[in-house]
Amino acid sequence: MAKNEEDKLINDVTNKEYEHGFVTDIESDTFPKGLDENVIRGISAKKEEPEWMLEWRLDAFKVWQTMEEPDWAHVKYKKPNFQDISYYSAPKQKPELESLDEVDPELLDTFKRLGISLDEQKRMSGVAVAVDVVMDSVSVKTTFQDTLAKKGIIFMSISDAIKEHPEMVKKYLGTVVPVKDNFYSALNSAVFTDGSFCYIPKGVNCPMELSTYFRINEEGTGQFERTLLIADEGARVSYLEGCTAPQRDENQLHAAVVELIAMDEADIKYSTVQNWYPGDKNGLGGVFNFVTKRAVAEKNAKISWTQVETGSAVTWKYPSTILKGDGAVGEFYSIAVTNNYQQADTGTKMIHLGNNTKSTIISKGISAGHSENSYRGLVSISPNAKNARNFSQCDSLLMGNTCGAHTFPYIEARNPTSHIEHEATTSKISEDQIFYCNQRGIDTEKAVALIVNGFGKEVLNKLPMEFAVEAQKLLEISLEGSVG
Amino acid sequence: MLKLKNIKASVEDKDILKGLNLEIKPGEIHAIMGPNGAGKSTLSSVIAGKEKFSVDAGEIEFEGEVINDLAPEERAHKGIFMSFQHPIEIPGVTTTNFVKAAVNAKRVAEGKEELTPGEMLRLIKEKSALLELDRKFLSRSLNEGFSGGEKKRNEIFQMAMLEPKLAILDETDSGLDIDALRIVANGVNMLRSPERSAIVITHYQRLLDYIVPDFVHVLYDGRIVKTGGKELALELEEKGYDWIKEEIDNK
Numbered sequence: 001m002a003k004n005e006e007d008k009l010i011n012d013v014t015n016k017e018y019e020h021g022f023v024t025d026i027e028s029d030t031f032p033k034g035l036d037e038n039v040i041r042g043i044s045a046k047k048e049e050p051e052w053m054l055e056w057r058l059d060a061f062k063v064w065q066t067m068e069e070p071d072w073a074h075v076k077y078k079k080p081n082f083q084d085i086s087y088y089s090a091p092k093q094k095p096e097l098e099s100l101d102e103v104d105p106e107l108l109d110t111f112k113r114l115g116i117s118l119d120e121q122k123r124m125s126g127v128a129v130a131v132d133v134v135m136d137s138v139s140v141k142t143t144f145q146d147t148l149a150k151k152g153i154i155f156m157s158i159s160d161a162i163k164e165h166p167e168m169v170k171k172y173l174g175t176v177v178p179v180k181d182n183f184y185s186a187l188n189s190a191v192f193t194d195g196s197f198c199y200i201p202k203g204v205n206c207p208m209e210l211s212t213y214f215r216i217n218e219e220g221t222g223q224f225e226r227t228l229l230i231a232d233e234g235a236r237v238s239y240l241e242g243c244t245a246p247q248r249d250e251n252q253l254h255a256a257v258v259e260l261i262a263m264d265e266a267d268i269k270y271s272t273v274q275n276w277y278p279g280d281k282n283g284l285g286g287v288f289n290f291v292t293k294r295a296v297a298e299k300n301a302k303i304s305w306t307q308v309e310t311g312s313a314v315t316w317k318y319p320s321t322i323l324k325g326d327g328a329v330g331e332f333y334s335i336a337v338t339n340n341y342q343q344a345d346t347g348t349k350m351i352h353l354g355n356n357t358k359s360t361i362i363s364k365g366i367s368a369g370h371s372e373n374s375y376r377g378l379v380s381i382s383p384n385a386k387n388a389r390n391f392s393q394c395d396s397l398l399m400g401n402t403c404g405a406h407t408f409p410y411i412e413a414r415n416p417t418s419h420i421e422h423e424a425t426t427s428k429i430s431e432d433q434i435f436y437c438n439q440r441g442i443d444t445e446k447a448v449a450l451i452v453n454g455f456g457k458e459v460l461n462k463l464p465m466e467f468a469v470e471a472q473k474l475l476e477i478s479l480e481g482s483v484g
Numbered sequence: 485m486l487k488l489k490n491i492k493a494s495v496e497d498k499d500i501l502k503g504l505n506l507e508i509k510p511g512e513i514h515a516i517m518g519p520n521g522a523g524k525s526t527l528s529s530v531i532a533g534k535e536k537f538s539v540d541a542g543e544i545e546f547e548g549e550v551i552n553d554l555a556p557e558e559r560a561h562k563g564i565f566m567s568f569q570h571p572i573e574i575p576g577v578t579t580t581n582f583v584k585a586a587v588n589a590k591r592v593a594e595g596k597e598e599l600t601p602g603e604m605l606r607l608i609k610e611k612s613a614l615l616e617l618d619r620k621f622l623s624r625s626l627n628e629g630f631s632g633g634e635k636k637r638n639e640i641f642q643m644a645m646l647e648p649k650l651a652i653l654d655e656t657d658s659g660l661d662i663d664a665l666r667i668v669a670n671g672v673n674m675l676r677s678p679e680r681s682a683i684v685i686t687h688y689q690r691l692l693d694y695i696v697p698d699f700v701h702v703l704y705d706g707r708i709v710k711t712g713g714k715e716l717a718l719e720l721e722e723k724g725y726d727w728i729k730e731e732i733d734n735k
């Protein structure tokens with residue numbers, strides 16, 4: 001867009017604001033700190049969004065202003081000052097480094113232990129990669145895009161989708177997680193800047209795992225991500241979010257919203273590995289991760305959430321499924337690890353609305369150090385849902401005596417034909433187990449990793465192959481130093 | 485190979501080993517018998533380096549080196565193996581995965597490469613066949629829900645995988661049916677060589693028909709109070725321990 005055209009546009013959208021002394025420098029890459037209507041107009045303008053999108057954001061902002069930050073979760077933290085955050089930052093250009101020698105050795109060490117290839121290490125740490133490697137990855141992406149396009153699959157950034165497929169975004173955005181659902185979803189709706197959009201047409205089986213890594217115009221992970229994934233009737237897709245490499249970020253607050261829609265007979269598998277910076281050993285720093293993830297499953301559709309949560313200082317996250325259609329299936333498999341002073345309050349909600357709906361919850365919490373790890377889950381069976389079934393299993397593994405594990409299962413069964421089973425266990429890694437491993441030549445750190453991986457096996461087995469191997473190593477690294 | 489010099493050991497301020505001496509030369513098999521609570525399992529744990537037991541006096545010498553201060557895994561890397569009287573359950577960890585970790589940990593400590601998955605598989609197949617272990621068994625969680633006999637057989641399978649220099653078998657025979665006893669004894673005898681030694685702790689002389697010991701010791705009240713040849717085991721089976729207790733009390 002030409003300079004004067006852009007100026008004109010900005011002038012148009014911010015017209016009123018100038019009167020009130022709108023000072024955001026639209027040329028700059030980062031907005032000044034603070035949040036008001038002008039900032040939202042600014043974001044929308046930067047993103048070249050249509051009018052309806054701006055209106056949607058502004059409505060969300062109004063809603064958000066009437067809401068209060070929730071405090072029911074079993075976490076303690078200093079509430080963020082929402083006026084002390086900058087809400088727009090242009091896609092970051094990572095500094096180009098000459099070679100891996102210039103990269104933080106600690107980061108490299110972690111990469112190495114995760115088994116990440118050299119090229120990949122370079123890519124992730126911003127080292128200029130050799131031309132052939134670039135060509136290679138471009139061609140991989142092109143092939144990838146071609147394959148998807150042939151099947152009619154749309155996979156792009158949410159910002160592009162708003163421009164290229166406005167009718168679809170307009171139709172579905174906010175239908176699963178309404179703006180007013182909660183404080184953070186309202187905030188996200190007002191200010192989101194990154195995220196993915198994905199549509200799988202009727203009857204199409206997506207031929208590869210979709211991960212944001214392959215999305216063109218990759219912009220890195222943002223503070224307020226918005227993901228919208230629609231699987232049309234009979235479609236199938238497996239989606240990977242996050243990565244196992246350590247994610248350092250100066251942004252303290254992350255508030256993403258993920259909406260999944262599985263139409264009749266569709267099948268969505270959504271896997272997450274979350275490894276945001278957890279803060280240091282003394283609990284200083286670290287990311288606050290307040291995420292709203294929800295799916296709707298229509299008739300005979302299936303939603304499977306799998307998550308491995310090892311990062312963040314504070315995590316607040318309940319990937320949920322509304323089992324709307326008859327015969328819908330919801331699954332939630334989760335491993336949440338907390339060490340040092342990390343706090344996690346995570347779980348799921350399974351809302352049974354249809355007949356013969358079925359849900360499975362397997363939650364594995366591992367707490368070490370001074371951390372607090374809570375499972376919070378709701379199984380709700382509506383009066384109209386005949387023969388609904390749920391099985392929940394919540395296991396906690398404690399390492400040491402200074403950490404906490406808590407389970408808050410809520411069950412609302414309002415139909416007598418439903419069948420609900422709940423099992424919960426709490427265990428500790430015993431000295432005898434450690435000694436047994438030691439006696440076989442396995443040192444204590446490896447022994448802990450082995451035992452923890454065994455504990456989380458049912459969940460790890462649900463991850464796509466390449467993710468699973470990395471996730472296992474990640475668990476090991478997350479718990480380093482947790483046993484004396 | 486192993487020299488125990490006047491070992492005194494306690495747990496939670498309770499003295500259990502009270503000046504124990506024992507010497508095992510390469511290639512020898514020593515049986516240790518003795519009444520319940522005499523300290524046999526404690527002795528095994530002390531040699532293996534379980535930190536819960538404090539060694540208050542004496543030296544544990546293995547191949548000429550005092551190993552009192554070595555961690556259990558370091559002792560394991562040097563070739564000490566203990567078959568547990570009560571093998572421990574590790575939920576979710578398959579036997580295969582566990583032995584893989586053990587074998588590779590030892591190799592790395594010895595400065596060798598880890599085995600490739602193919603080599604590991606071959607080794608596992610070979611050793612499990614030797615102990616007539618069902619393949620299904622290898623993919624079950626370690627010791628979880630195993631019968632008493634299965635646990636013991638699994639211990640010996642691990643021993644076969646690790647090929648230790650010194651094997652300590654703590655009541656490996658208890659819980660074994662006749663066939664399993666023969667198989668397990670076979671597994672031990674296969675490892676027998678002029679360089680390898682074993683300590684066989686048992687209550688029944690029957691095992692010693694299969695694994696013929698060079699010496700039989702009686703451990704009583706934290707000390708070795710009598711040593712003899714294989715015939716001592718027969719005598720103990722016949723007469724029990726009272727005559728030994730009397731002998732000691734009269735001293």
Ligand SMILES: Nc1ncnc2c1ncn2[C@@H]1O[C@H](COP(=O)(O)OP(=O)(O)OP(=O)(O)O)[C@@H](O)[C@H]1O
Nearest residue numbers: 495496498500518519520521522523524525526527
């Ligand atoms: N952790 C412990 N705490 C307290 N006492 C212990 C502990 N471990 C062993 N003991 C005691 O030490 C003594 C020796 O136990 P040990 O297990 O070595 O006997 P053992 O000779 O192996 O007996 P058995 O033939 O029954 O296996 C017993 O009195 C036992 O109760």
Ligand SMILES: [Mg+2]
Nearest residue numbers: 524525526569
């Ligand atoms: Mg014993």
